Amino acid sequence: MTLLATFLNELKTEQAQKQAIRKQNAGYSRSSNGNRYNRHQRKQLDPIAFYSGFGFYLKRGQKQQKVKCPFHDDKNPSMSINTDTGEYFCFSCGEGGGMVTFYMNYKHVDFKTACRELNI
Ligand SMILES: [Zn+2]
DSSP states (O other): OHHHHHHHHHHHHHHHHHHHHHHHHHHHHHHHHHHHHHHHHHHSOOHHHHHHTTTOOOOTTOSEEEEOOTTTTOSSOOEEEETTTOOEEETTTOOEEOHHHHHHHHHTOOHHHHHHHHTO
């Protein structure tokens, strides 16, 4: 009886250990998913770095910033850029969109080429 009880206890402990390991593995796979997500996030464009490549030096911490629109002959800054999302809109010529659209319009390339050149 005592031997059987010990055996059952050991069995329970072993099962508990296995469960704990399974839980750890589950946590590990979740965190590796998280890493994948982070890698993906890192691959996305940083608006400030992106626009600096076109000569627009935006300040961090200021959400909407105005620059001179490159899509029409702009005398005063009439293009607003959202430094969080990278979206732009020109109040004079109505040009607007996201960073990929900006790249397409600026470089006169199609969507596929823009994505390839931006490495996204
Ligand atoms: Zn414009």
